[in-house]
Amino acid sequence: MNSADNYQFKHFPVFLVAIPMLLLLVLPVVSLIVASSPADLLEGVHHPLFMPALWLSTRTTLFSLAIVIVTGTPLSWWLAVSSSRWTRLVELFVALPIVLPPAVVGISLLYTFGRGGLFGAQLASINLQVPFTTAAVVLAQVVVSAPFYIQAAVAAFRRVDHDLLIVARTLGQSPTGTFFRVVVPLALPGLFGGAVISWARSLGEFGATLLFAGNLPGTTQTIPLAIYMTLESDVRVALVFALLLAGISVLLFLFLRLVPTIWSSYYTTNFLNVSRITGEE
Amino acid sequence: MRLGSFEVNVDFNGDNTPVVLIGPNGSGKTTLLRAIAGAYRPASGHISVGNQVLFDYKRRINLPLEERQMGYLPQGYGLFPNLNVIDNIAFGWLARKPRIAKNIRRRSALEILEKMECTYLATRYPSTLSGGEKQRVALARALMIDPQMLLLDEPMSGLDVLMRRLLRAYLAKHLADRARPAIVVMHDVRDVLAINARVYVMENGKFVQNGFVETLAERPATEFVAEFFDLGKSLR
Numbered sequence: 214m215n216s217a218d219n220y221q222f223k224h225f226p227v228f229l230v231a232i233p234m235l236l237l238l239v240l241p242v243v244s245l246i247v248a249s250s251p252a253d254l255l256e257g258v259h260h261p262l263f264m265p266a267l268w269l270s271t272r273t274t275l276f277s278l279a280i281v282i283v284t285g286t287p288l289s290w291w292l293a294v295s296s297s298r299w300t301r302l303v304e305l306f307v308a309l310p311i312v313l314p315p316a317v318v319g320i321s322l323l324y325t326f327g328r329g330g331l332f333g334a335q336l337a338s339i340n341l342q343v344p345f346t347t348a349a350v351v352l353a354q355v356v357v358s359a360p361f362y363i364q365a366a367v368a369a370f371r372r373v374d375h376d377l378l379i380v381a382r383t384l385g386q387s388p389t390g391t392f393f394r395v396v397v398p399l400a401l402p403g404l405f406g407g408a409v410i411s412w413a414r415s416l417g418e419f420g421a422t423l424l425f426a427g428n429l430p431g432t433t434q435t436i437p438l439a440i441y442m443t444l445e446s447d448v449r450v451a452l453v454f455a456l457l458l459a460g461i462s463v464l465l466f467l468f469l470r471l472v473p474t475i476w477s478s479y480y481t482t483n484f485l486n487v488s489r490i491t492g493e494e
Numbered sequence: 495m496r497l498g499s500f501e502v503n504v505d506f507n508g509d510n511t512p513v514v515l516i517g518p519n520g521s522g523k524t525t526l527l528r529a530i531a532g533a534y535r536p537a538s539g540h541i542s543v544g545n546q547v548l549f550d551y552k553r554r555i556n557l558p559l560e561e562r563q564m565g566y567l568p569q570g571y572g573l574f575p576n577l578n579v580i581d582n583i584a585f586g587w588l589a590r591k592p593r594i595a596k597n598i599r600r601r602s603a604l605e606i607l608e609k610m611e612c613t614y615l616a617t618r619y620p621s622t623l624s625g626g627e628k629q630r631v632a633l634a635r636a637l638m639i640d641p642q643m644l645l646l647d648e649p650m651s652g653l654d655v656l657m658r659r660l661l662r663a664y665l666a667k668h669l670a671d672r673a674r675p676a677i678v679v680m681h682d683v684r685d686v687l688a689i690n691a692r693v694y695v696m697e698n699g700k701f702v703q704n705g706f707v708e709t710l711a712e713r714p715a716t717e718f719v720a721e722f723f724d725l726g727k728s729l730r
Contacts, residue, residue, distance in 0.1 A: 376568035379533045382559035383566040384639060385589030394588070398576045 242459055249452050257453025265431040266439035266454065273347065273435065274415045277354035281362050281411055286404070289366035290392065304367075311360045315420025318356055322425040326352070349426035350433050354415035362404075362411035369403025370396065402472070409469045413462060512644075512669040512676040514686050517696035518718050523679045524569070526696070527645045530677070531566045532559035543643050543675065560589065565636030565644040569651060571628045573620035579631050580604060580616045586639035606634045626657040633668070644669075644676035650685045662688040683722055695719050 257263065288307075292300050310318055324330045326343035336343060343349050373396050381391040397404070419437040426433035428442055436454050443450040515523050528534050530541055532548065535556060541549040548557045566572075573582050583603035587594050607613045610630055620628060629649055636644060649665060650658055666688045669676055680686050686693060687707060694704040695718065703715035707723070714720035 374570075374572070376570065376572045377574060379528065379531060379559065380566060380568060380572040381574075381585070382533070383531050383562065383564050384586040384635070385560045387560060387589070390589060395574060399574075 245452065245456055245459060249449075249456060253449045254453055254456070257450045260443070260447065260450045260453075262430055262434070262439050262443060262450065263453065266434050266436050267457070269347070269350070269431065269433075270416060270435040273350045273354060274412055277351050277358060277415045278408060278412050280351070280355050281359045282404075282408060285359055285363045286366060289363050290370055290396070292363070292367045293370035307360050307363050309360070310356050315357060315418070316424060319353065319421035319424030322349070322353060322356065322421065326425075344425055345427040345429065345433060347426075347432055350422055350435060353421040353425050354418050357418050357421055358411040358415040361414055362407040365407025365410065366400070366404050369400035369407070372403070373399045405472060406469055409465055413465050416458065416461065510673050510675055512678055512689060512691045514689055514691050514693045515677055515679045515696060516681070516686065516693060516722060521696045522699040523696055524647055525699075527566070527647050527677060527679065530643075531564045531645055532557065532562050546642070563639065563642045565639065565641030567632050567636055567644075567646045567649055569648045571632035571649075573623075573628055573632055573635075575620050578617050578619050579607070579623070582620065582631060583607065583635045583638055585635060603634070603638060606638060610634060624657070625652045625654075626661055629653070629661055630664075633665075641674070643674060644672075644678075646676065646678040648679050648681060650680065650682060658682070658685070665689070695722075 288303075292304060292307075313321075323344055326332055326336065326349070328337065328344075343352070377395055377399070378391055381395045382388070386394060417437055418435070419441070422433065422435060423438060423441070428434050428438045430439075430442075434442065436458050440451045440454045440458075443454065515526070517523050525534060529536055530543075530548070536549060536551065538551045539549070540547070540551065543562075546557075547553075547555050548562050549555060574585065577585065580600050580603050583606060584599040587599045587602065604613065604616060607616060610633075612627070612630055612634075615623065615627055615631060618627075620631070623631065633649075650661065653661060662685050665678075665685075669678070669689060669691075678689065678691075680689075690707070692704060692706060693710055695702050695710070695716070697716060697718060703710060703719055710719055711723035714723060
């Protein structure tokens with residue numbers, strides 16, 4: 214920032230260390246783009262595995278996201294405001310799927326919902342099979358992606374000024390009213406960011422899905438699993454899938470970066486007519 | 495009342511006139527205000543305003559915040575950053591039953607702004623307001639619900655000397671006109687002098703002295719009181 218810093222690092226070849234790392238991050242994506250031709254892409258899109266995988270990925274990840282938001286938001290709020298000693302433990306459990314290898318998550322889900330698992334007997338008695346079904350895909354996605362949303366939501370809720378909640382209550386709002394009218398609008402950028410990361414994680418989910426749901430086209434074959442299968446038979450199709458997923462990921466990333474900035478600038482620049490406010494002519 | 499390991503133990507009777515609360519940092523002033531507002535539940539005791547009992551440990555009464563009709567202004571004023579000034583002020587009418595239409599809520603809020611000669615602030619957002627403007631908007635918002643009592647936590651903090659002088663007079667006049675109980679936490683002896691109300695001194699969660707400014711200045715009970723009014727002596 215100032216001249217002293219510049220001088221200190223003037224002779225230090227930072228870029229020599231940085232460039233290989235940057236190349237490693239950027240080159241794979243560049244190679245994907247360079248490797249494909251429009252004709253290959255078109256053929257890949259018409260492959261019989263393409264649309265089923267795209268449709269399955271879309272509906273399962275959106276459904277998982279809905280489950281994560283609906284069940285994760287109250288949990289996050291409790292974690293953010295509660296002074297109970299249980300919050301530490303719960304936060305630990307919530308973070309667990311992030312550090313567990315996806316394959317481990319897959320196997321543990323099998324041992325929970327599979328025939329020989331924890332709920333195996335109960336599920337069999339009501340004739341409900343979970344492994345190797347679309348429900349299994351959703352379950353796996355929820356488990357691996359929920360922690361990202363919850364951690365972001367907890368951080369966002371913690372940032373809301375406690376005094377604002379007290380003021381809202383003194384102005385007549387119930388706890389629920391305060392949550393929806395004050396907390397959520399203020400925490401929204403953080404909640405949104407958490408939702409985007411959570412969705413990106415479930416879109417890319419592979420290991421747990423493969424082991425728990427299997428790789429059945431149309432039923433459990435999401436885009437990452439389709440890449441895996443087509444890599445052995447038709448590389449061009451795998452390439453198309455990979456490019457599609459990469460494209461979506463990049464878009465999500467840009468969305469994540471740009472939306473909060475646009476959001477916060479909206480609050481600071483706002484000029485409306487007073488007459489419009491009161492509804493007068 | 496216990497808050498973690500901090501205890502506030504007070505016995506306090508006020509009337510329709512404002513009361514000033516002073517004390518060193520960490521003495522429990524904010525805690526007391528929040529407890530009266532209903533944000534903290536005392537471990538024992540009794541809180542009532544007029545004929546209404548807000549809290550009574552023995553009778554297990556604990557009125558929730560939204561039913562206490564307190565006008566609470568926290569330090570920093572607590573304006574909702576996602577709402578413009580009009581919607582901040584009108585916020586208190588959102589919870590009213592039966593529902594009041596948005597344009598009626600906003601019109602009433604505008605009327606309060608007109609009384610304060612601040613209509614030009616109507617469509618601005620809190621982040622664009624100065625300290626003095628925030629104070630007036632926060633006060634307008636509290637008054638919108640016609641509170642039975644005002645709880646002002648350091649309403650003069652964050653203002654420069656000129657703005658303090660202006661708003662000191664404004665606040666003093668407003669509190670004198672209202673004839674409603676109010677507890678105002680203050681840090682500056684000049685603000686206290688302007689209000690001319692009974693002063694309660696709080697230290698370590700207890701009241702150590704109370705009285706009018708003259709009494710406290712002439713016979714300070716603690717070092718804090720002596721130091722606080724020392725400046726006042728040299729000013730008058």
